[in-house]
Amino acid sequence: MSDGAAEQSAAAATSATAAAPQPLRIHTISLTDFRAFPGPAPAVFELGGKNLLVYGENGAGKSSLFLALRDFFAMDSPGSMAQRLAAQKNLFSDADASACSVEVTIAGVEDEELPFFTDVARWFYRQHPATSTRLLSKDGRSTGLQKTVNQMARDAARRSAFLDYKSLLDTNYKHGAEAVNLFDLAVSGLLADFRVTISGGTESTIGELWQAIKVAQQAALEKTRTEKKEQKVRDVCVAFNSAFRSALDRLLPKANEILQALGWSNVVLTGLSSPGVTYQTDHFRSARKLEGLRLQPDISFRGKPLDRPQLFLNEARLSGLALALYLGGRLACVPAGESQALKLLVLDDVLVGLDHSNRLPVLDVLSSLFSDWQVVLLTHDRTWFELTQAHVDEKAWRCVEVYEGDTQAKVPCPVVRKAENMPAKNMLAKAKELLATPYLEAAANYTRQAFELAIRGACETKNIDMPYRVYPKGHKRPLESQAFLDKLRQWEASDQQKQAVWDEAVKKLVTMKNVVMNPYSHSSAPNIPKQEIQQAIDAVEYFLALLKK
Numbered sequence: 001m002s003d004g005a006a007e008q009s010a011a012a013a014t015s016a017t018a019a020a021p022q023p024l025r026i027h028t029i030s031l032t033d034f035r036a037f038p039g040p041a042p043a044v045f046e047l048g049g050k051n052l053l054v055y056g057e058n059g060a061g062k063s064s065l066f067l068a069l070r071d072f073f074a075m076d077s078p079g080s081m082a083q084r085l086a087a088q089k090n091l092f093s094d095a096d097a098s099a100c101s102v103e104v105t106i107a108g109v110e111d112e113e114l115p116f117f118t119d120v121a122r123w124f125y126r127q128h129p130a131t132s133t134r135l136l137s138k139d140g141r142s143t144g145l146q147k148t149v150n151q152m153a154r155d156a157a158r159r160s161a162f163l164d165y166k167s168l169l170d171t172n173y174k175h176g177a178e179a180v181n182l183f184d185l186a187v188s189g190l191l192a193d194f195r196v197t198i199s200g201g202t203e204s205t206i207g208e209l210w211q212a213i214k215v216a217q218q219a220a221l222e223k224t225r226t227e228k229k230e231q232k233v234r235d236v237c238v239a240f241n242s243a244f245r246s247a248l249d250r251l252l253p254k255a256n257e258i259l260q261a262l263g264w265s266n267v268v269l270t271g272l273s274s275p276g277v278t279y280q281t282d283h284f285r286s287a288r289k290l291e292g293l294r295l296q297p298d299i300s301f302r303g304k305p306l307d308r309p310q311l312f313l314n315e316a317r318l319s320g321l322a323l324a325l326y327l328g329g330r331l332a333c334v335p336a337g338e339s340q341a342l343k344l345l346v347l348d349d350v351l352v353g354l355d356h357s358n359r360l361p362v363l364d365v366l367s368s369l370f371s372d373w374q375v376v377l378l379t380h381d382r383t384w385f386e387l388t389q390a391h392v393d394e395k396a397w398r399c400v401e402v403y404e405g406d407t408q409a410k411v412p413c414p415v416v417r418k419a420e421n422m423p424a425k426n427m428l429a430k431a432k433e434l435l436a437t438p439y440l441e442a443a444a445n446y447t448r449q450a451f452e453l454a455i456r457g458a459c460e461t462k463n464i465d466m467p468y469r470v471y472p473k474g475h476k477r478p479l480e481s482q483a484f485l486d487k488l489r490q491w492e493a494s495d496q497q498k499q500a501v502w503d504e505a506v507k508k509l510v511t512m513k514n515v516v517m518n519p520y521s522h523s524s525a526p527n528i529p530k531q532e533i534q535q536a537i538d539a540v541e542y543f544l545a546l547l548k549k
Contacts, residue, residue: 023340023341023342023343023372024106024156024340024341024342025047025049025050025106025342025374026047026049026104026105026106026342026344026374027046027047027048027049027105027106028044028045028046028047028103028104028105029044029045029047029065029068029069029102029103029104029105030042030043030044030045030101030102030103030104030105031043031064031065031068031101031102032099032100032101032102032103033089033090033093033095033099033100033101034064034068034085034088034089034090034100034101034102035061035064035067035068035088035090036059036060036061036064036090036414037061037064037090037413037414038090038092038093038095038412038413039090039093039095039099040095040099042101042103043061043413043414043416044416045065045400045416046398046400046418047374047398048398049374050374050395050396050397050398051374051375051376051377051392051396051397051398052375052376052377052397052398052399052400053377053379053385053388053389053392053397053398053399053400053419054376054377054378054379054399054400054401054402055379055380055381055382055385055399055400055401055402055419056378056379056380056401056402056403056414057380057402057403057404058380059404060402060403060404060414061402061404061414062348062378062379062380062402063164063348063378065376065378065402066162066164066346066348066376066378067088068088068102069102069104069160069162069344069346069376070162070346071084071085071088071102072102072104073156073157073160073162073344074157085100085101085102086100088100092412106342155341155342156341156342156343156344158193158205158334158341159193159333159334159341159342159343159344160342160343160344160345160346161326161330161344161345161346162346162348163326163345163346163347163348163350164347164348164349164350165348165349165350165352165353167322167326167350168318168319168322168323168326168350168353169322170185170322171185171297171318171321171322171325171326172309172310172313172318172321172322173310173318175310176310177308177311178308179296179307179308180296180297180308180309180310181294181295181296182272182295182296182297182325183274183293183294183295184293186206186244186247186295186329187206187207187210188207189329190251190325190326190329191206191244191247191248191251191329191332191333192205192206192207192210192333193205193206193207193333193334194206194243194246194247194250194332194333195333196209196242196243196246196247198239198243199239204239204243206240206243206244206247209236209239209240209243210240212236212239212240213233213236213237213240213277213290216229216232216233216236217233217279217288217290219232220232220233220279220288221285221288230279230281233279234278234279237276237277237278237279237290240277241276241277244274244276244277245274245276247332247333248272248274248295250332251272251325251328251329251332252269252271252272252328254327254328254329254331254332255269255324255325255327255328255329256268256269256324256328257328257369258323258324258327258328258365258369259320259321259324261361261364261365261368261369262320262323262324262358262361262362262365263320263358263361264317264320264321264324266301266302267299267300267301267313267317267320267321268299268300268301269297269298269299269321269324269325270298270299270300270305271297271298272295272296272297272298273294273295273296273297273298274292274294274295274296275292275294276292277290277291277292277293278290278291278292279291297309297321297325299321301313301317309321315353316353316354316355316358318353319350319351319353319354320354320358323350323362327365327369327370330345330370331369342374343372343373343374344373344374344376345366345370345373345374345375345376346375346376346378347375347376347377347378348378349378349379349380349381351379351384352381356383356384356387359384359387360387360391363388363391363392367392367393385399385401385419386423386426389419389423390423398418399418399419400416400417400418400419401416401417401418401419401426401430402414402415402416402417403415403417403430415433417429417433423453424450424451424453424454424457424540424544425450425541425544427446427447427449427450427453428446428447428450428537428540428541428544430446431443431444431446431447431450431533431537432537434446435530435533435534435537438530440528440530440533441528443533443537444528444533444536447533447536447537447540450537450540451481451509451512451513451536451540452481454509454540454543454544454547455481455484455485455488455509456484457547458484458488458543458547459484459487459488461547462488462491464487464488464491481513482513485506485509485510485513488506488509489503489506489510501546502546505539505542505543505546506543508539508542508543509539509540509543511539512532512535512536512539512540
């Protein structure tokens with residue numbers, strides 16, 4: 001190929017890539033008068049098409065966001081959705097029931113029939129059935145494309161997954177000392193969205209086929225017993241069993257791939273055993289029933305089969321196994337790159353059964369195997385939140401903190417604040433907020449935490465060696481802040497002017513440590529001058545800005 005032809009080919013490939021439609025992504029989530037978030041002003045979470053990491057104190061409203069998204073993307077009729085939404089209205093708000101709403105702004109689709117999607121579109125789910133599902137153009141006018149919108153909503157619902165820690169227990173502890181049976185979980189959630197082509201060339205899902213069995217069984221149980229009705233149940237069972245086996249064959253390698261990626265190579269899912277669903281016919285109605293409603297995971301640990309894994313494996317391995325089943329189920333049901341539809345994965349505190357070293361591989365799995373999904377990760381663990389911030393790509397993630405609002409107010413309203421990528425800056429933001437309240441003791445405490453994070457981070461950034469011992473020789477306690485400050489004062493810049501600026505910044509930190517950060521952040525602190533706390537905040541803020549440069 002000539003150079004000119006190669007250039008043309010490369011240009012064409014670049015043009016094709018640039019012209020390829022982008023998948024749907026959530027840009028904002030607004031909650032008004034919904035559970036922990038009262039109206040009239042909405043609480044807005046800004047995603048900008050990125051993944052979202054949320055830290056929330058217990059009771060601050062983190063789970064309200066999880067439930068809002070789960071209900072928003074549920075495959076319900078507008079009427080049932082409206083009823084469920086009305087039940088989630090904020091308990092303390094005096095607003096009318098119709099004020100309760102969940103709004104999601106999406107963007108990314110490029111389509112000649114939906115040109116406004118190149119900018120922004122919005123789906124509204126409100127309390128009234130008449131307005132439960134609407135698509136608005138960017139200027140707020142109804143588009144009249146209800147059919148297309150409903151299909152897009154169904155596509156997103158089918159490809160979305162919502163997982164909390166209680167869901168993980170459904171795969172292990174829920175079964176007590178009995179053999180684990182995942183059948184109900186599989187047909188209602190784990191593999192319910194798995195699509196197959198059945199006889200006649202029509203498409204269906206595991207969930208739809210299971211419902212068809214239930215409907216056919218109900219008809220066969222009517223007083224008038226006919227062979228035709230019973231044959232219908234048997235035929236649907238055959239179709240279901242074939243589809244179910246295909247789904248299990250897809251799930252098994254996916255789950256083991258995730259187990260390996262999570263670092264649990266000694267736990268292997270050797271099989272997923274199900275006898276197949278059959279219909280037992282009999283003259284007596286009470287004896288006509290479905291049989292074979294079982295799905296048993298066959299698990300080995302270090303080469304030894306486990307009959308009751310929930311009684312043998314520790315919580316971390318059980319959590320890893322549960323995550324592998326759920327995430328593997330999503331990958332089995334939703335092949336990569338199959339559609340422009342939104343693929344949303346929302347995880348609410350699912351990692352509480354893992355220590356921090358076993359949590360980081362989960363982030364790697366999300367990054368590698370769910371790169372074309374939009375992920376919302378919620379946690380109440382502050383340390384884990386900061387560790388995740390440092391681990392993920394800031395170009396792909398937005399970080400948000402949610403704090404419980406003023407409990408003295410008639411209607412407490414959580415505070416939603418964007419989190420900086422530097423944990424120390426997040427602490428300073430909280431300190432400023434408390435200083436304005438004014439809650440001086442708490443403001444001083446947050447300033448001290450920002451100070452400690454800043455100097456530790458500076459030593460790492462400047463590659464300053466620190467003795468690594470939990471209890472260094474001659475010390476009764478772990479390394480204190482002064483040890484880091486002493487090292488920072490010894491750091492030498494290549495430029496004399498830079499050195500002078502650095503020395504001055506460190507000097508301010510030393511002064512503020514002695515004045516505010518140390519004595520004034522303890523319970524026995526004297527009266528704290530607000531001005532001195534502000535000076536301490538300014539000193540840490542200046543140091544962080546210098547460090548970033």
